[in-house]
Amino acid sequence: MADALHLLINPRSAYGREERRSRIERLLRTQGYEVTTHVTAAAGDAENHTAALGPDALVAVVGGDGTIAEAARGAVRSGAVLIPLPGGRGNDLCRYFGIGLDLERAVQQLPTYAERRIDAGSIDGRVFVGVATIGFDAIANDFANRSKVRGKTVYAVSALRALARWKPMTFTLLVDGEPRTLVGTSVVIGNTGRYGGGMRICPRAEVDDGLLDLVTIGKVGRLDFVRTLPKVFTGSHLAHPQVHMEQVRTVRVEAVEGGRRAHRRRMAIYADGDRVAAVPVEVSVLPDAVRMLLPVAGRADGRAASRAAG
Structure with missing residues (x-):
């Protein structure tokens, strides 16, 4: 049968x-x-x-x-x-x-x-499987979602488009209950750790370890960013001094401030390619x-x- x-x-x-x-x-x-x-x-x-x-x-x-x-x-x-x-x-x-x-x-x-x-991730109760991100990545994701281009090229093109007018932002976080402030580019929380058509943004992420991988990216100049972007496809970007990775259970994004006004208006957390919610939000693991x-x-x-x- x-x-x-x-x-x-x-x-x-x-x-x-x-x-x-x-x-x-x-x-x-x-x-x-x-x-x-x-x-x-x-x-x-x-x-x-x-x-x-x-x-x-x-x-x-x-x-x-x-x-x-x-x-x-x-x-x-x-x-x-x-x-x-x-x-x-x-x-x-x-x-x-x-x-x-x-x-x-x-x-x-x-x-x-x-x-x-x-495992899965949860954003205020909404389940995701792959990657949640806020900051520069969210703006690039927004551009990609609006694009008519197909294939993974759209993500690299959208990243470069976002970069053209990007200014560092200030992220106020609670990481497993510990207050943090990041001035820079992005906060990325990975379960599988991949996005953008093959980019290994959280290259060490395991989907059955009961943890999420938090990757934060500080201040990176435009030329440095362009040089580093191809390394995200291999996961070797973790060697950059402005990139930090750790394993966590919860990340609360309290506020995102600074940067360009247009970016602040559009800022939200994205997960698995879709816009989910504006801050404040809490991301946690669901083993x-x-x-x-x-x-x-x-x-x-x-x-x-x-x-x-x-």
Whole structure:
């Protein structure tokens, strides 16, 4: 008897069109699944649909990081098991978990996957899976979301666009209850630690250690920033003297001040590519919060082999 599988697709994804969607459905059936497809209609639909399923429902999600994060919020509520599949612009969650960016091949490899529980992050109760950020990154993310360019190039272009008019800002923080002040560029809180189409902003982040990785970036000149930006794709930016990394359980962003007025007006915390909330906000870890079906061979960067649940 075929296993029941719910296929959740963002219509704006690379596989949102009916003819490509039908091909994925056929491929899933050849893997032994009885497929029920749901095409999302609006923001929040992926969360609500997944939350309404049974506690052991299997849900394959085709879309970008935002769609997968939405489904994860629903899975935390229902206990459903997620299969993240590539279909977005950056596909950073799939990159982290070692899921190939060729969707058809990823589907063919599903029989080799195993269930695993992963941590999630929470922003005032709103679940995210990958990276939350505020500061320069938020402005660059805003530019990227407004862009019509596809592919990871959009993130580098948006970063350079934000850099052209950037001025350092002052971040007032509580890190695990300890007051901090940062004058500089960004506050980044990573669970998987990847964003921007392959940037390893928190390169040491582990998704099952019960902790979040906090990366803060101080004052960096424009030329220095341009020189350092390519290093984020390898994680070697941590060697920069203005970059600091530590593991934490909670980060409260009390205020973001200074910089340009236009940037202050647009400032908010972003997570998994989407705007979430203005400050003040608290980011915390939710250990073992999400059940996923994932490759057992480990992440694409070769670190920390995946472990089957139990």
